[in-house]
Amino acid sequence: MVLLRRGFATMASLKKASKVVCIGRNYADHITELSSARPKQPFFFLKPPTSILLPGEGPVIQPKGVNLHYEVELALIIGKRLKDFEATDDATALDAVESYALSIDMTARNIQNEAKKKGLPWDISKGFDTFLPISNIIPKSAIPDPHNIELYLTVNNEIRQNDSTELMLFRIPRILSDISKVMTLEAGDIVITGTPKGVGPVVPGDVMRAGIKINGKELEEAKIEVG
């Protein structure tokens, strides 16, 4: 008898995530560039699983009248149910992570700014179809320390974002603990961990490329190329 490991993520299973939880304002310089307030604790919002765009599924669709921004982010794929999870060290937290991916948290910036001004939810600005391009799954073994990798994003081959995850304000143990005290995380759920500085607009025809470097070496599985 062959036992399949329960919860082993596949590209097809990513779209069946029961939720995608997104951390906001987790890099100081990104907070400065959007003139936002620095949070005292992690805050988060949801993107619908229908926003996920797998490799090869085509371009990000720009909705009419939308100022479309990219935000490159490290994604965690959760490996087990986490409720009121207490993780004070990296080892405990990472034991709950099954694998990684790279993602781009596409944002309708004008809709989001309007929502912020009016005190309305962010979910429309974050939730359009195709608004979460994601890389192939990155095996856990490929990222020995998720707090010490370089995320980059280029638009038409010009570098726009390029920073280390060591700049995260709230690290993975805190993120997973805080989320799990509000909403139980299920195996297969996706958590995206915030974006470094350099966010900006793209228009149809632009090509975004994003990736991860570890000690200067490109990680093949993390590459995203999307129109």
Next chain:
Amino acid sequence: MVLLRRGFATMASLKKASKVVCIGRNYADHITELSSARPKQPFFFLKPPTSILLPGEGPVIQPKGVNLHYEVELALIIGKRLKDFEATDDATALDAVESYALSIDMTARNIQNEAKKKGLPWDISKGFDTFLPISNIIPKSAIPDPHNIELYLTVNNEIRQNDSTELMLFRIPRILSDISKVMTLEAGDIVITGTPKGVGPVVPGDVMRAGIKINGKELEEAKIEVG
């Protein structure tokens, strides 16, 4: 050979909804009671499927320091994939609805008010575990006209909410069309349609009862009783 109807919702399948989409400010008197602005178009936010509380699953858990409010709402269970759905009449819209349920959109009002003031997402205030008590599934045939039923909610047997769905500002065709132009709705997704006036706080020990009346007659499947 027996063919099971694809997409037929069961209580167990409700928690596997790929998303729960919630309409805000859809009844004029509720907008007034919260001193909110009347929206020019429907807006919406997400609750995580982990917030769903099925009949008999126990009480709503009040998180520490939270001012917990009830909002009784008619829920639609979607019957088929809807993308860029154009529904200008009730018949077209209701053809996409598989069944109904009654729901209580539990809200951490103090957290939501803080989020509104700071321009932050609503998702934490709406997304705690147990924050979406739901009734049994109501077969479509039991609700001939979803825009003409009475929703009620009592706390400790005192009536708090009691209004007709004919007071909805944006009706079901508009709601489904607008959502589906942002995020594709999948079969099994849940859409909750906003709350009438009368929202207010509950504390542990309070008993909420909610239901639907049609021409003064109680609908058995719609009854909710939750601590």
